[in-house]
Amino acid sequence: MQPPQHPLRLPDRLARALADIVGADALLTDPADCWAYGYDNSRRQGQPGAVVFVRAAEQVRQLVQLCADAHLPVTGRGLGTGTTGATVPERGGLVIAFERMNRLLQIDGANRLARVEPGLTNQALQQALEKHGFFWPPDPTSAAVCTIGGNLAYNSAGPRAVKYGTPRENTLGLTAVTGTGELIRTGVNTTKGVVGYDLTRLLIGSEGTLGLIVGATLKLSPLPEARRTLAATYKDIHAAATAVAAIMAQPVTPCALEFMDAAAIEMVREFSDLGLAPETGAMLMIEVDGPAGCVEISAAAVSAAARVPGLLELRTAADPADVAALWKTRKALSPALRHVAPKKINEDVVVPVSHMASFIDGLDQLSRRTGIRIVNFGHAGNGNIHVNLLVDPDDSDELRRAQECLNAVFDLVVHFGGTLSGEHGVGLEKRDFVDRELDPAALRLMHAIKRQFDPAGILNPGKGLPAPGPESEPKSQSQSE
Amino acid sequence: MQPPQHPLRLPDRLARALADIVGADALLTDPADCWAYGYDNSRRQGQPGAVVFVRAAEQVRQLVQLCADAHLPVTGRGLGTGTTGATVPERGGLVIAFERMNRLLQIDGANRLARVEPGLTNQALQQALEKHGFFWPPDPTSAAVCTIGGNLAYNSAGPRAVKYGTPRENTLGLTAVTGTGELIRTGVNTTKGVVGYDLTRLLIGSEGTLGLIVGATLKLSPLPEARRTLAATYKDIHAAATAVAAIMAQPVTPCALEFMDAAAIEMVREFSDLGLAPETGAMLMIEVDGPAGCVEISAAAVSAAARVPGLLELRTAADPADVAALWKTRKALSPALRHVAPKKINEDVVVPVSHMASFIDGLDQLSRRTGIRIVNFGHAGNGNIHVNLLVDPDDSDELRRAQECLNAVFDLVVHFGGTLSGEHGVGLEKRDFVDRELDPAALRLMHAIKRQFDPAGILNPGKGLPAPGPESEPKSQSQSE
Secondary structure, eight states, X not given: OXXXXXXXXXXXXXXXXXXXXXXXXXXXXXXXXXXXXSBOTTOOBOOOSEEEEOOSHHHHHHXXXXXXXXXXXXXXXXXXXXXXXXXXXXXXXXXXXXXXXXXXXXXETTTTEEEEOTTSBHHHHHHHHHTTTEEOSOOOTTTXXXXXXXXXXXXXXXXXXXXXXXXXXXXXXXXXXXXXXXXXXXXXXXXXXXXXXXXXXXXXXXXXXXXXXXXXXXXXXXXXXXXXXXXXXXXXHHHHHHXXXXXXXXXXXXXXXXXXXXXXXXXXXXXXXXXXXXXXXXXXXXXXXXXXXXXXXXHHHHHHHHOOTTEEEXXXXXXXXXXXXXXXXXXXXXXXXXXXXXXXXXXXXXOOGGGHHHHHHHHHHHHHHHTOEEEEEEEGGGTEEEEEEEOOTTOHHHHHHHHHHHHHHHHHHHHTTOBSBSSSOOTTTTTXXXXXXXXXHHHXXXXXXXXXXXXXXXXXXXXXXXXXXXXXXXXXXXXXX | OOOXXXXXXXXXXHHHHHHHHHOGGGEEOSHHHHHTTSBOTTOOBOOOSEEEEXXXXXXXXXXXXXXXXHTOOEEEESSSOOSSSTTSOTTOSEEEEOTXXXXXXXXXXXXTEEEEOTTSBHHHHHHHHHTTTEEOSOOOTTTTTOBHHHHHHHTOOOTTHHHHXXXXXXXXXXXXXXXXXXXXXXXXXXXXXXXXXXHHHHHTTSTTSSEEEEEEEEEOEEOOSEEEEEEEEESSHHHHHHHHHHHHTSSOOOSEEEEEEHHHHHHHHTTOOOOOOTTOOEEEEEEEEEOTTTHHHHHHHHHHHHOOTTEEEEEEOOSHHHHHHHHHHHHHHHHHHHHHOTTOEEEEEEOOGGGHHHHHHHHHHHHHHHTOXXXXXXXXXXXXXXXXXXXXXXXXXXXXXXHHHHHHHHHHHHHTTOBSBSSSOOTTTTTTTGGGTSOHHHHHHHHHHHHHHXXXXXXXXXXXXXXXXXXXXXXXXXXXX
């Protein structure tokens, strides 16, 4: 099934056919021009044979048909903010860039839905929705520069998922082009519907390996009237994790429940004075939202739950300036990390909330054993932990130890019943690890589904799932006895 | 692919093999005994060749392997409350009854999850969860006597879906047995996860045609502290629909937003005096929930939205007795319907909320044209409308007109961009209609997915999807040009 390797330059005949579909001004074939569309935020790089800028589903349909006939790999691309190499054209071929197919087609408040093209940025959508009193819950950190198509391809969420869910819970229907160049329409225009199999959720999170999403009907939520922000510091991660469990066990679900561990706090301290007590071992940022008359009550409820033994300080923001001050620590983290370790390995594993403290203890032991500094922060309410391994890219021994450490991190995640990715996806980065987590029989079915959507194997080949082994074929009945 | 028809009695050899797996006390083979497991609430009836009462996933695995080898149809069955014939063994074969595989295995409050066997009733689950301060949002009307496995098979929701979603939004993972007798594990233990394709949602709503669900990890929600109930009457359905849109456009999402049309109100009036003004043309039942200190504010917000021109009366319940009084009209409806029309055709179509009034106008015209009395009520917040055609079963001409009318109802639903089923599923009842709604290319993929999960075509054959035509095979590439 592995497609042949393709030379950097496409045959002229193929290049002309691409230009016929999208127009010459929407086609790049010069390797130097194409280079800029071969990377993502994983810092991996591939070399596309050509890049096209599409504007319509019909163009995508024709392009994929052409590539299916030519057995040319096709990789969809939003704005390249992914962190797993899922949009890196490892095997060359065609990159379909959706950045110009970015219209917001409809906002329908009465039906709480919006219709969008895949290249629209998350932020542009939110700004347009705000005027109508709505928002779309998924809010990745990269919202300003990431596309809805990318959010759907990775099922990317962000802090608000703890209350509002991920793209899978906030999408009503899709249009997509499968590997045979067929346009399919999935899902419904309504919040209920159970006719046919759920292809909408199957496509969401499939990283462009089953189909290229060319349109989406998104489920909107009404903007809450008000929000309250709290910061709580604890003597250690165990106390903070106890607070997280207590917060999640009472009726007010926060709209953000973020945490930073001791290593993260220490790192931030190196760069700015945040006025945190020296004994601070963990920190939670908690937000609640709702009707203006309710947020005080909601804030009081989560505050009460956050007051567990080991709490050092609990502050509620008094005004917007104070909110900004409270978020300062959390926001200082990313630049600090970049400064210390430009080549950090940033994972986004998930463990059940009740195992979070033990998991971070385990990471601590791993860090001491391998000598790799590990900094953890993330979305505590979902147990979604961004595990950052800080590595000097020029130290080959450290890189080797970091890989060993990462390997052990994934084993630890599986040991605690977690999952290797909460929202970054698998791409190339985790492709060779996910069979530790996935059930072998389920994995065989995933490969079988892939073959139905993409019989020629041209859609983002080699991403998301480990390569099918001899075990990947469905068992014949005689074998299954 | 149509399996051979099977005689009523199984060959002795096969019956012995079944007994070897489940034990003789968990096997029925006498046609008279089996008869009771061949119906559901659609009032259709099939005749199983055998019925087994399973207690463990491993038994299900062995049974399905046996049936795959023998090419014997297998139909899973909870407690038979479905309304579409999805559990009716139209082609005979084996009925696997899950009613004894009904343990609640774990309630894990810190991680907001419960693990259950498929035969547990919805109500038994809710009662156990209540003690821990949680609930599972799906709440079909049949909750007292329907199983979680059935809820998942149909994606059955109920009134709370408007705020809390359907089983697809409230399930973390599944174990299931596919048509080859393989046990698969899907999903995660956490609220985020994007490793592999989403087989969990693919199985949910697939009516036992892709796999038999033998275990589920359910996502729990904390029980709200308090609830407020309101009833609003309007001069006509247009006013009520305007109120629904206004309620859905403001920040407080009700946990129930039910409606009754003029025909429904008139029907109830025939049986009891409800004290409704004679000019009442539509009614909404609205509930909000949340922290005790917030529900008054929430109730005020939805009340304000409900006050549109055409409002006749808006009442808020003062106490539990008053809540019961307010629900009296809605609760009187079912017995009234049963009395007037034991053979009612009860559909559960969905249209976008903004088209609800026009849709009901359209039904009104249909009713006048065909002479079939139509009564509508349902879950207004989702646009999920229970359309009841009242038919005298002894009047063959009326039955013919009712079918004609139903046919036109489905066309009207599709015209308004709706879906033929919100929560009852497709089964046998709607199997021959759903290709009006489903995209042909998507339907071909659904059939292709079915073949991967169930190559022998033994799992609930003929349900859910229209029979694959010559068009169902994936297009070859030359055809797709």
